[in-house]
Amino acid sequence: MKKSHIGLAAAGALGAAYLAKKVSAEKKVEKVAEVEEEINSRYYGDKQVYLIGGGIATMAAAAYLIRDGNFNGKNIHVIEGMKILGGSNDGIGTNDKGFVARGGRMLNEETYENFWELFDSIPSLEWPNHSVTEEILNFDHLHPTHAQARLVTKDQEIVDAHTMGFDNEDRLAMTKLLAASEGSLDDMTIEEWFAPHFFETNFWYMWQTTFAFQKWSSVFELRRYMNRMILEFSRIDTLEGVTRTPLNQYDSVILPLKTFLDKHGVDFTLNEDVIDLEFKPGSEITVTALKLGNGETIELAEDDVVIMTNGTMTDSSTEGDWSHPAPAVTEESRSARLWRNIAKKKAGLGNPEPFFGNEAETNWESFTVTCRGDKLLKRIEAFSGNIPGSGALMTLKDSSWLMSTVVAAQPHFKNQDANTTIFWGYGIYTDKVGDYVKKPMRDCTGEEILYEWICQMGWEADWEEIIEDIVNVIPAYMPYIDAQFQPRKMTDRPQVVPENSTNFAMISQFVEIPKDMVFTEEYSVRAARIAIYTLFDIDKEIIPVTPYNRDPKVLAKATQTMFR
Numbered sequence: 145m146k147k148s149h150i151g152l153a154a155a156g157a158l159g160a161a162y163l164a165k166k167v168s169a170e171k172k173v174e175k176v177a178e179v180e181e182e183i184n185s186r187y188y189g190d191k192q193v194y195l196i197g198g199g200i201a202t203m204a205a206a207a208y209l210i211r212d213g214n215f216n217g218k219n220i221h222v223i224e225g226m227k228i229l230g231g232s233n234d235g236i237g238t239n240d241k242g243f244v245a246r247g248g249r250m251l252n253e254e255t256y257e258n259f260w261e262l263f264d265s266i267p268s269l270e271w272p273n274h275s276v277t278e279e280i281l282n283f284d285h286l287h288p289t290h291a292q293a294r295l296v297t298k299d300q301e302i303v304d305a306h307t308m309g310f311d312n313e314d315r316l317a318m319t320k321l322l323a324a325s326e327g328s329l330d331d332m333t334i335e336e337w338f339a340p341h342f343f344e345t346n347f348w349y350m351w352q353t354t355f356a357f358q359k360w361s362s363v364f365e366l367r368r369y370m371n372r373m374i375l376e377f378s379r380i381d382t383l384e385g386v387t388r389t390p391l392n393q394y395d396s397v398i399l400p401l402k403t404f405l406d407k408h409g410v411d412f413t414l415n416e417d418v419i420d421l422e423f424k425p426g427s428e429i430t431v432t433a434l435k436l437g438n439g440e441t442i443e444l445a446e447d448d449v450v451i452m453t454n455g456t457m458t459d460s461s462t463e464g465d466w467s468h469p470a471p472a473v474t475e476e477s478r479s480a481r482l483w484r485n486i487a488k489k490k491a492g493l494g495n496p497e498p499f500f501g502n503e504a505e506t507n508w509e510s511f512t513v514t515c516r517g518d519k520l521l522k523r524i525e526a527f528s529g530n531i532p533g534s535g536a537l538m539t540l541k542d543s544s545w546l547m548s549t550v551v552a553a554q555p556h557f558k559n560q561d562a563n564t565t566i567f568w569g570y571g572i573y574t575d576k577v578g579d580y581v582k583k584p585m586r587d588c589t590g591e592e593i594l595y596e597w598i599c600q601m602g603w604e605a606d607w608e609e610i611i612e613d614i615v616n617v618i619p620a621y622m623p624y625i626d627a628q629f630q631p632r633k634m635t636d637r638p639q640v641v642p643e644n645s646t647n648f649a650m651i652s653q654f655v656e657i658p659k660d661m662v663f664t665e666e667y668s669v670r671a672a673r674i675a676i677y678t679l680f681d682i683d684k685e686i687i688p689v690t691p692y693n694r695d696p697k698v699l700a701k702a703t704q705t706m707f708r
Contacts, residue, residue: 179683183214191219192445194434196418197453197479198224199231201651201668203401204262205451208676210408211265212684217408225417225437225478229402232458233665235392239561242465242514242616245568246458247625248550249665250354250536251387253281254375256666257687258673269400270390276400283390287553290382291536293528295349298542298579300527300602305381308708309345314338315706321367322693329364330633337363350380353539353548353572355663360505361629365662371693372661378705383536388552395558397665417478420485421450421648429490429645449647451675454483454638455499455654457663461622466590466614470509470621477624479652494638499627499654506627509585510570511593514615518565524551527601532565540600544578545571545585547597564615569597574621580604590617628653628662640674649675659689 193209195202202222209215222229228236237243251259264277271279295303310318317338334357335343342348343359351357355369370377376385389396405412417437424430431450434442444450459477464470480500487493499506515521521532528535533553540547549569556566571593574586580599581592588596594617598604637656641649651671653662660667673686692698 176684183212183682186214188215188219189447190445191447191449193220193449193451194442194444195220195222195451196434196482197231197456197652198222198226198229198412198414199453199456199652199668200233200398200401200665201231201672202451202453203229203398203405204669205651205672205676206405206410207262207266207401208673209680210405210410212682213676213680215680217405217410220405221411221413222405223413223416223418223434223436225415227415229412229414230394230398231453231456233393233398234458235394235557237512237514237557237618238559239514239564240615242512242618243557243560243566244463244512244618244620245392245556245566246461246510246620246622247570248552248568249393251280251389251665252373252376252385253284253387254385254692255372255690256387256664256669257690259666259669261687262669262673263397263401266400266404269403276397280387280389280396284387287388287533289384289386289388289534289536290530291528291534291538292382292530293535293538294381294383295346295539295541298540298600302528303346303541305346305350306708308347308705310347310706311341314342314345317342318370318706321363322370324367326364326367327634329362329367331631332363333360333631334363334366335359337366347380349539349541353537353546354380354383356508356572356626357629358505358572358626360631361626362631364632365629368659368661372659372689374693374698374702378701386536388533390553391558392552392556393665399558418452418482419478420482421452421489423486423489427644429492429642429648431648444647447647449649449679451649451651451672451679452482452486453479453652454494454650455479455496455627455652457625457627457653458622459624461620463621464590464619466616469587469589469592470619472586473503473621473623480624483654490642492638492642492644493650494654495633495636496654498630498632498636500624502630503623504575506625506630507574507586507621507623508570508572508625509574509593509619509621510568511590511617511619512566512568513594513617515565516613516615517563518554519613520610521551521554521565521567523603524549524567532567540597543571543596543600544576545573545596547571547600549597586621588619590619593617593619640671641678645679647679649679651675 206220260277264275266276268274268279293302294305419437420435421431422433424432456479460473462470480496483496532551537548551567571585578596581596640655
């Protein structure tokens, strides 16, 4: 064939491809318009929706229902057992009594696909004419994370954590895990998969304390995390992939979402437990009534819908203060109790026991330090090389409690004044006796926890000077904070919308969403979107999990990281 003919053929092929792409795009636009027109024409009548639990999952479900389902917010009812909304996205306190951040829900720009899309439609409370997504990403880009003291030894030496520390056996085991089928990992722990050397590597210390894994956690979940967060593997030593909110997650995420829902008339009931559900007899899963803790019953009409939080990782948390340890847990998890009650009645609703049946394996304890002035934060900055908000986690790898701390950008609370600073930390091994305070962490007061940390940092000679500026140290013991990582069978986590369900869904960190990872905001938001789109037949896209684990460049970088 002559060159001119080849050129014409190539041009023709390119033209045909362009036209095909254009036609496809036009059809997609037409389909979106048709879906919007159909949804906008819907009339739901007196249909009511009951959302059990007031965390980010149920609040996101309400937002999706309003935004994408054209549903009347006045017919949406959120019932929360606590006196405050937000679930595990918390942040509360005062300048004179101290602040509490039970933990920080780290975000990630690349992998929180549905979270960013949803909050791009939620107006910011602090930045007029911008969304929450724009506000968070703008703040994060102006305050990038680059930890310079990710791991610290008992001699206060900063470890060169860029080196993962793997040997060939570790590398082979990790490679096999990434290739393993999920169905082959029922009830298997990380400790059963890897040799002892793996747990002495820099990688394990960093991965464990970043995501709160334990040796006895599910290897299934580690596999999910490695595949989903493979981008973070190469930067786990600096945590550059962490996306931070301007303030704590309650102020930066929950309050704007609550404001949006309030404007649409959503009904919120606080301090009220739902303790059981009644179902219609038969093979279908149809909720007919809600049983409340006050003895009342809410009878459902035929078209009503119930979406339930089937497990909360911060349930039954207790708090102490400077002079008192966090009390021992005496009450059953309210969300697990409800889950247990309904799982007995219908097949396909999962099994809460692997998650909420072993407090000794699922707990850890955080502590929030409130200070007058910034002397202690300046001391931390001088040691770590990180200004507040730039360092993410600093882990004391040899401490018997395996303590880590986070110094966020200040202020971290909306009501925090200019002369008050805070930082928070946590210990994973709460049953271990401290290296300096000879008591288990869970039995320690706020003062004792801070003293242990100060001694670990080598500053005990300055203890009296340091505590002159301390307002309070509030320990928060969380018995089920690691519950979602427990070894389990594939069937233990129910589907978001169970098979044969006519009006019922579950959304939490304890439902099954293929390819996604628990202990994240994205998991809750994705679950909410699945529930609403499925139960209300909304023909719109749920943004899929981005397959970074199939990107050749990402895989090449991950392979290089294993040999660092």
